[in-house]
Amino acid sequence: xxxxxxxVYAREVVMARVGHLIRRKQGEIEKVTRILRAFFExxxxxxxxxxxxxxxxxxxxxxxxxxxxDKRTIDFSDYELWVVVNxxxxxxxxxxxxxxxxxxRELGDRCAVDLEIYSxxxxxxxxxxxxxxxxxxxxxxxxxxRASRDAPLGGRESGRVRP
Numbered sequence: 579x580x581x582x583x584x585x586v587y588a589r590e591v592v593m594a595r596v597g598h599l600i601r602r603k604q605g606e607i608e609k610v611t612r613i614l615r616a617f618f619e620x621x622x623x624x625x626x627x628x629x630x631x632x633x634x635x636x637x638x639x640x641x642x643x644x645x646x647x648d649k650r651t652i653d654f655s656d657y658e659l660w661v662v663v664n665x666x667x668x669x670x671x672x673x674x675x676x677x678x679x680x681x682x683r684e685l686g687d688r689c690a691v692d693l694e695i696y697s698x699x700x701x702x703x704x705x706x707x708x709x710x711x712x713x714x715x716x717x718x719x720x721x722x723x724r725a726s727r728d729a730p731l732g733g734r735e736s737g738r739v740r741p
Contacts (some may be wrong), residue, residue, distance in 0.1 A: 617677035633662040635719040656690040
């Protein structure tokens with residue numbers, strides 16, 4: 579008997595959220611999402627609370643369905659992902675260095691990944707100030723992971739990434 583997808587991480591859940599893309603792109607985005615979750619290192623900073631990724635959102639051309647890929651010139655749209663963490667200190671580069679290295683190693687030249695990190699406080703401020711740049715992108719983006727909704731990767735959120 580199979581385990582329900584809401585009890586254990588299933589890569590198909592993330593891939594279904596970007597079902598408008600070709601299968602290869604779905605797989606790459608799923609892999610980047612899994613790497614971010616597995617290799618986020620909140621222990622690199624001292625914070626008043628444990629570090630948590632609250633949300634990962636795909637924004638930009640792949641979310642808007644207007645990406646480009648030119649096989650002749652090897653020119654293509656970047657994957658743009660915004661990650662929301664629970665505390666300002668977890669935006670520090672040292673928390674993300676390993677994840678960025680793994681993304682580069684795993685995906686190489688096949689795709690470029692632009693990563694922006696925001697805290698929950700940043701989002702609250704954007705809402706209070708009606709910052710349309712941030713709010714419009716979050717609204718138009720595709721949520722790939724939400725801590726309150728999605729299952730953990732496995733016994734813990736850090737570790738190895740399976741192909």
